[in-house]
Amino acid sequence: MAGGTSGQAEQAIRLRDLQFSWSGRTSFRMEVPDLRVARGEKVFLLGESGSGKSTLLSLICGINAPQRGTVEVDGTALGSLSAAARDRFRAERIGVIFQMFNLLPYASPLENILLPLSFAKARRARVADPRAEALRLTAGLGLEADLVCGARASELSIGQQQRVAAARALIGGPALIVADEPTSALDAARQGDFLDLLMQQTEAEGATLLMVSHDARLAERFDRVMDLSQVVLTSREGPGAGG
Numbered sequence: 001m002a003g004g005t006s007g008q009a010e011q012a013i014r015l016r017d018l019q020f021s022w023s024g025r026t027s028f029r030m031e032v033p034d035l036r037v038a039r040g041e042k043v044f045l046l047g048e049s050g051s052g053k054s055t056l057l058s059l060i061c062g063i064n065a066p067q068r069g070t071v072e073v074d075g076t077a078l079g080s081l082s083a084a085a086r087d088r089f090r091a092e093r094i095g096v097i098f099q100m101f102n103l104l105p106y107a108s109p110l111e112n113i114l115l116p117l118s119f120a121k122a123r124r125a126r127v128a129d130p131r132a133e134a135l136r137l138t139a140g141l142g143l144e145a146d147l148v149c150g151a152r153a154s155e156l157s158i159g160q161q162q163r164v165a166a167a168r169a170l171i172g173g174p175a176l177i178v179a180d181e182p183t184s185a186l187d188a189a190r191q192g193d194f195l196d197l198l199m200q201q202t203e204a205e206g207a208t209l210l211m212v213s214h215d216a217r218l219a220e221r222f223d224r225v226m227d228l229s230q231v232v233l234t235s236r237e238g239p240g241a242g243g
């Protein structure tokens with residue numbers, strides 16, 4: 001398998017002595033001395049707007065790399081993988097619901113949902129009938145089959161796109177589900193359906209869930225609430241500040 005794997009890790013996520021800053025003009029800087037999420041844990045990550053939640057998720061998913069320290073997912077140090085191996089690792093092990101969804105606009109919702117399976121053999125092998133599974137997931141999220149199969153993703157409302165992005169993250173039962181504000185465009189009833197499906201899938205697969213939200217009311221269904229300010233030290237330096 002991927003290089004750097006250390007067998008059965010107890011922690012689904014482990015960050016150690018991590019330091020990250022965006023290159024360019026922003027002066028946002030993040031330090032994470034020690035962050036752990038156990039296998040199978042459902043963690044709700046709470047933090048103010050701009051506090052670095054999406055940045056943290058991008059490091060956990062290996063989309064960005066820290067300047068210092070390590071990020072381990074399921075015992076694999078992401079820094080030990082080549083960029084291509086990291087992409088494969090992410091496709092196999094992590095279902096990501098991005099804040100901006102990242103759907104292919106001209107493809108149908110169904111094609112978008114099935115896409116990760118074409119990059120991830122083990123994930124594909126867990127799904128006997130991908131189309132039926134995509135329709136099961138989308139039905140659970142209140143999306144009509146005609147829309148899922150017939151429309152282009154760009155023709156969907158924001159709330160519908162958000163649910164398609166969720167089904168794409170869940171298909172094939174990835175070990176870790178990372179969700180960045182996945183209910184922001186949904187009304188209360190849809191939020192309830194979404195969380196039902198998310199919890200059900202996570203538990204059925206024995207997966208680990210890390211979800212970011214501003215909405216503290218959603219936190220009660222999780223095993224643990226992680227306050228970003230307790231685990232991450234951030235700093236900003238004003239423009240022109242030396243150092």
Ligand SMILES: Nc1ncnc2c1ncn2[C@@H]1O[C@H](COP(=O)(O)OP(=O)(O)OP(=O)(O)O)[C@@H](O)[C@H]1O
Pocket residue numbers: 022023024026028047048049050051052053054055056
């Ligand atoms: N792609 C980027 N390039 C440069 N700087 C960035 C980038 N993305 C975020 N930042 C900076 O990092 C800081 C943290 O942003 P981030 O999006 O991680 O916060 P957040 O807690 O997810 O915010 P929100 O809740 O509003 O989505 C911001 O102040 C921003 O200036």
